[in-house]
Amino acid sequence: MKGRVKFGVEGLDEMLLGGLLERSICAIVGTYGTGKTTFALQFAYEGIKRGEKVIYISLEEREELLRATMAQKGWDTEGFGDRLYLLRLDPTDFNLAISSIKSELPALIRSTGASRVIIDPISLFEGLFVDESVRRQEMFAFIEMMRDEACTLIITSETETGNPDGSRYGLVEYLADAVVLLRYIRSPGLTEVHLALEVVKMRRSAHSREIKPFEIFSDRIMVYSEASLF
Amino acid sequence: MKGRVKFGVEGLDEMLLGGLLERSICAIVGTYGTGKTTFALQFAYEGIKRGEKVIYISLEEREELLRATMAQKGWDTEGFGDRLYLLRLDPTDFNLAISSIKSELPALIRSTGASRVIIDPISLFEGLFVDESVRRQEMFAFIEMMRDEACTLIITSETETGNPDGSRYGLVEYLADAVVLLRYIRSPGLTEVHLALEVVKMRRSAHSREIKPFEIFSDRIMVYSEASLF
Amino acid sequence: MKGRVKFGVEGLDEMLLGGLLERSICAIVGTYGTGKTTFALQFAYEGIKRGEKVIYISLEEREELLRATMAQKGWDTEGFGDRLYLLRLDPTDFNLAISSIKSELPALIRSTGASRVIIDPISLFEGLFVDESVRRQEMFAFIEMMRDEACTLIITSETETGNPDGSRYGLVEYLADAVVLLRYIRSPGLTEVHLALEVVKMRRSAHSREIKPFEIFSDRIMVYSEASLF
């Protein structure tokens, strides 16, 4: 039986009953400002601290900005050495982006021996395919391909406009083994705003099904798995 | 008159007044994370335990992952012998998927004598047809074809974006003889999250029309048919 | 002045002030699982019991399954003799379905002297026309044609996705003389589920405009025309 991969976010690992399953695929879905990238970085950092190899593919932010983000969290990015492969992929270069992810990523995972891979956000990759049925087919093929690799995969996705419960293209939440949904919760009357997290899905494992508040601090995320909202 | 086919989920069989009708078609509809595959597997397992032959066609998960899921439930998959035909169908290979389901499945059912067939999820099969009227016609033809086979059929479907009461393409709930709707119920203020189940439709039989909470445990599903929500 | 045609559903006939008007067209509209076919069968059975000739055109269920449904209600289908013409129409065979309904149905009604005709569901017939304006024109022409026949017509229709108050294509509720709307009513908090019925429209007659709960029993439908919901 497979082991657990610690996410590295306090409270979330408890909700996952110890972490993600090894070699599973986890989607982090949320509207803008809910901290998707912060979660993804935390997952990467947890691996680095444990001496694992991590591949972080950013379609949105530049390498130097992500490094700045990490530095701002007080992480010693200089000391990461070859444990972090931080790659920027230009989502406007269709052919390059497709071939990088579809043909070069598997080779990179194998050559580096990476055990954690992050694609942030996958929705920009999905958006490269204009035709819906092509997108659907390409995403299936991509997820299928990743299942052959010996790594745990995190993919992040914006939500669909007007539906904060689903990803932008309505696909990855069905394809992924686990889904962590991040939300803004605005109280009636808009007097309070909270961030909240829910593990909506986790194949092959029990998991918490509660909605828990969380906060993003400068150096870490704290999920209040014992607290309740409002 | 036809007999009953036990679903194998405690509480649900009571709501079905003993189980599904023999040779009927049952759709399990729910958003991601509501346990559609778990229900489908439980239905398969119930058949295997009774010595029946079961065909499980997976369009989403790989054979080895489904076997891992079953092992994680404590089921002795080795001991299943030839009672379980677990087939992975690649939803990105249009022609193969269509021909496998449309021409090979009937032959397989007959040669194996399978009494339970599962297609999980049917929505991936539906999605192969880009044109809505072609999809409609193909699904009618498929359901019609399956009615000639001596088996009980379970099909699972994702819900339509933004409408947790209907299947992704709005067809199978009308075509199927029975519909089991799985839902996430989030209490006002999002303080509690429950899974709930409703038998919305069952042709040729009375059935419970209540919404009942359920939980997914590592080794079984428990529908609290005596409890009420909140 | 025209007489009344008893629907054969207790409570509903009271709401219709005695039954449908002779030679009128009644649409039964509801989501899946609300019992549209059961209502249609009950209307057929009422005619058979009275010695009338009934034509039942099924686009969804096979003849033998409808007969099984009737048998399961305890009806002596063997004894129906030539009073019931039960026809299955394959909705995937466009030309056949169109010609059967448009050219053969009138001849059949006249040759059999049928006084009750059921098309279940009309929405499958409507769905044959891909182009909206063609569908609109064809449906007008069909309804117009049926007005020349000496029978009372029941047509059933699925609802439009996300709008439980209207038929799938938004046409038949305007074309029909009477509309019986079937609904699932889920109480706030989803603790209770009821079926409810409303006579929304009835040309050339007064009618009840209340929403009444109903239940489907193994041998009959009971509309609680004296009760109120919740």
Next chain:
Amino acid sequence: MKGRVKFGVEGLDEMLLGGLLERSICAIVGTYGTGKTTFALQFAYEGIKRGEKVIYISLEEREELLRATMAQKGWDTEGFGDRLYLLRLDPTDFNLAISSIKSELPALIRSTGASRVIIDPISLFEGLFVDESVRRQEMFAFIEMMRDEACTLIITSETETGNPDGSRYGLVEYLADAVVLLRYIRSPGLTEVHLALEVVKMRRSAHSREIKPFEIFSDRIMVYSEASLF
């Protein structure tokens, strides 16, 4: 200054402060079953009783059925003589319908000296135009043309799916001088259903802006202009 044209519906004429303005155009908008045709017939009958000439163009119901409806209200249709021109227009015959309404109607109004004209429902006429901008232009042209005639015009329209406040194509409520909106009001919990009426718009005149309940009796409509809902 223009005079008033009595609508002939008790309570509504009070809300219109005496009736419609002479030579104005009034749209009656409502979902199916709210009584649009009944209102239109009542308006026709009021004219006939006063010895006026009335043209009633029906795109939905046949002449004999409308006559039956009138007879069922206890009206002596035989005695109407040449005061009522009841015309059925087949909405499936595009060219005929267009030319009848666009070129023959003005001539008919002049030759008969009709002071009341009804088109029931105008939405079927609008639906003849598949292209939205053509429909828009044709409707403007039609309304413009009718303003040259010495009659008061009633047009009825189904509502847009899912929006009970607007007409099916969202045009006539802006083009008409007056709009009478008919609604089904279902109380919370669906325990009560009422019909209610609102004069939403009336150019060149003050008018009631309250929502008033109404009932349709076998021989008349009664708007309870003094009552309030619930």
Next chain:
Amino acid sequence: MKGRVKFGVEGLDEMLLGGLLERSICAIVGTYGTGKTTFALQFAYEGIKRGEKVIYISLEEREELLRATMAQKGWDTEGFGDRLYLLRLDPTDFNLAISSIKSELPALIRSTGASRVIIDPISLFEGLFVDESVRRQEMFAFIEMMRDEACTLIITSETETGNPDGSRYGLVEYLADAVVLLRYIRSPGLTEVHLALEVVKMRRSAHSREIKPFEIFSDRIMVYSEASLF
């Protein structure tokens, strides 16, 4: 600094802190029946009373009907002399309408010295452009052109179906300097209906941001700027 142009509606001028800014563009947005034309006429009348020249371009109502409306308000339209240029523009004649507004209007403004111009409704002009991006470009160009003229401009617009807060094409509220939003407010349970007004936007000036009830009387509009709703 620019002066103020009195709107001529009691209560509204207070909410505008004295009136519209000279040479600004004000959009009046509302559903049918909220009094858009009445507001526009009142603005015209205020100018006429002050001896200004006013151009009123009507795309909806005929000149004689607008004059009748004014007469019905008790205004001495005969005495207006050359202070009012009332022009009807046929929105079905595409080329004429476009050229009238785009090339002749500026010349007319200059030759007459008009200080107030009204286009009622601008949404009919917008609707002439079928292609959304062409419409967008043409509207920008038109507004831009009008900024060169020495007049204050009022444009009225229907609302978008189902969204009473925005104009039909979602453009003019962004292009205009000021937006006056007119609404029907129906109380819960529909027992009361009010008209209410809100100055949602006003560039280069402070303004009231409250929602105030108003009534349309036969001879004037009264905004109750001191009252509150319900």
Next chain:
Amino acid sequence: MKGRVKFGVEGLDEMLLGGLLERSICAIVGTYGTGKTTFALQFAYEGIKRGEKVIYISLEEREELLRATMAQKGWDTEGFGDRLYLLRLDPTDFNLAISSIKSELPALIRSTGASRVIIDPISLFEGLFVDESVRRQEMFAFIEMMRDEACTLIITSETETGNPDGSRYGLVEYLADAVVLLRYIRSPGLTEVHLALEVVKMRRSAHSREIKPFEIFSDRIMVYSEASLF
């Protein structure tokens, strides 16, 4: 580590924990009338007062009108000298607008040494691209290009029709480093209207996640960061 750029709006700078991050991109998103341009101007003014060079690209308002707006706030625009580059860009001239922003803006930033750049509104620039996937690609490329410049960028955007939480094209809130969301808050019953502000997102920095009321005065904006709504 980067320093902070004061926004120049009281209360907002506190919510941003001192201001925007140097060289970050901030989107101001809001419906019409919420003060997007006022915020943008305030940001420009803060820079000018500090002796910085500011480029303000207006796609909506003319240069002279923006100068009038500033004068009306009591700002000494004459005394700004070469600290303010105020440019009007005609959004109807596709090629010019594209080339101005894509090729000339970087050169201008470098030659002037501008540290603050404003594009108001970016949604008009986005709207130039008719095809959604081209727009997406062009916006990515533009944002990417701007990251090479040594300035802090403010972009404003209208909201999507019917969704006051997202920008018109649903892109900039994901691309920007910071998002300030402006809203109209109408109390239940519409008795009160407030403007409120929320910092929904801020990369590489903690920030307030509360919704705070604000008011626009003739000479400044005041965010009540200590107050709560209602």
